[in-house]
Amino acid sequence: MKSSDLTRPFYFLWTTQTAANAADVLYIMALTVLVLDRTDSLVSAALMPLMRSGAQMLSSLIAPLLINRFKLSKLLLMSQVGQFLLFIGLAVYLQLNGEASSLVLVFLLVFVMSFLDGWTTPARNALVPRLVVREQGLLKANGLLSVSDQIVQFAGWGLSGIIVAFMGASPTLLLTAVIYGLAAVFTLGVKEPVRSEVVGKKLDALSNPVSEIGTSKWHTLTEGWKMIWETPRLRVLTFMDIIDMLGASIWVGAFTLAFVQVALGQGEEWWGFINAAYFAGTIGGGLLVLALARTIGNRYVMVMMIGMAGYGVLTALYALNTLPFVALILVMLMGPFAELSVINRRTLIQHSVDKQLLPKVLSAQASLMHLVFCISLLGMAGLAEYIGIVNLYLFAAGLTILALLVGLLSYRAFRDQADHTHISG
Known part of the structure; x- marks a missing residue:
């Protein structure tokens, strides 16, 4: 590096x-x-x-x-x-x-x-x-x-x-x-950088000349949300994030413990093994991105799609598997695919909006993701009671594949929109 x-x-x-x-x-x-x-x-x-x-x-x-x-x-x-x-x-x-x-x-x-x-x-x-x-x-x-x-x-x-x-x-x-x-x-x-600060002040002055009045404050609060809705690439990426986040809570402790006990027939020690294997895989995935940064180049969309596809398929295989050691291998393999998806998606978002407006966009996305995760926690808990823990993991895998399909069907949004961010700035 x-x-x-x-x-x-x-x-x-x-x-x-x-x-x-x-x-x-x-x-x-x-x-x-x-x-x-x-x-x-x-x-x-x-x-x-x-x-x-x-x-x-x-x-x-x-x-x-x-x-x-x-x-x-x-x-x-x-x-x-x-x-x-x-x-x-x-x-x-x-x-x-x-x-x-x-x-x-x-x-x-x-x-x-x-x-x-x-x-x-x-x-x-x-x-x-x-x-x-x-x-x-x-x-x-x-x-x-x-x-x-x-x-x-x-x-x-x-x-x-x-x-x-x-x-x-x-x-x-x-x-x-x-x-x-x-x-x-x-x-x-x-x-x-000093240049970022100066440009930022100029943008603020142009976009929000009377920041003290209520309408201007409302504009400030909603600017990130409007940018997400009006920018095709941001809108697609956020929608993919929402779908993926709806299934993310399956890796919260209560669900993984239930899966280990019901599907794998093992005790709490295997719950620890599964968690450790997943985090080890994500660490490996992050290191893989660092090693492949030059190879990936600007092919963020393709690599993100590969990551989502691999993660979705492996989650489905994990749900259908009943062998503890195979489960460990599958979970460890999920990590690199998950990181390829997440890191490249984050980089795409950073490229999709001007650096000075990026904080407001990310704030809007963060509040939305916190809300979606809370909904996911409550919804998945109720769904697990109704369809069972194995089918819950299959459902989460289906959500990831659905998010992937949304990205593929909206590929034009990635291809048509030029990057707003200039890294040298």
Whole structure:
């Protein structure tokens, strides 16, 4: 990977996001253990991810207003510093009050932290094209971020369980606060190119000359949504994302455990093996994208379609299989195809809109995906009761194939629309 492809500010962005993701995993594990110990209720523990998704969805909805006022790097810094301070307050509160601490206050703080976290992913993905200098650098940057995300997920859950068991929930939150503090420090190194800032201000002045009045604020909030609807390529990619996301919840713990028990006839240890194999496959997939960046070139659509086709077929084979070791192999093979699809789709989206409007588009997409995932969680749970866990996985495979067909039938949208993004800018 040439240093000319990825700039120093990108590596700061990569480092701060990796640290923040690690802190997220730690604090979710610590608070889940804390809530379960206090309430002995899975429902109470399940409220936390639901609250997180809800807060992030709301945050993504109002993110365009913040994007109009602040630079993306400053938004990231505000988010990291805010979460750092809230974590300090939460950890100290739990340490001082112990069993007498209020879970209502704990959930409220989780909601506020998740709200602050809601604009980080759109901001991060919108910053990436500004921090690379060549077209190949964009694919490499997305691949590198994806690999680090998957490694944190793969190693984080296992290590966080050990840390919580060894240190206890409250001290783990103090450690989380320290990691968030480091993430905030690294964010100081994320500097946007001066040219991007100047062009951005000119665009803002032209598109939104009276930003203080209500109609202008409404325009700001809806600009990303309008761009998605009016741009054929963005509309198709978003629709494909929605269809694919509807089936994504099958890899949430409860569904994978049910499949392992019912279809494979194995215990909880195989649940861990399946999860580990899937994450190992996605890490391998991210590394594959990095290795093939030059070969892929600008053939993002073709590679995305190949990834979706492979993932859909392998998911169907996984659903029909009853042999545990074959299931491990299939799940591991899914990872590279999933990453080929996701990374190239993200790169296509980044290419499909001007860099200055990209944050608003990504904010709209993020809020939509949070909503779709919540619907998927609830819908798939009900559907599993009705059609059974094996048919649920076949249904999810069918959704991926449907998303692929949408892309193939709409191929003209990819072929006709010229790229808006100039990587050198």
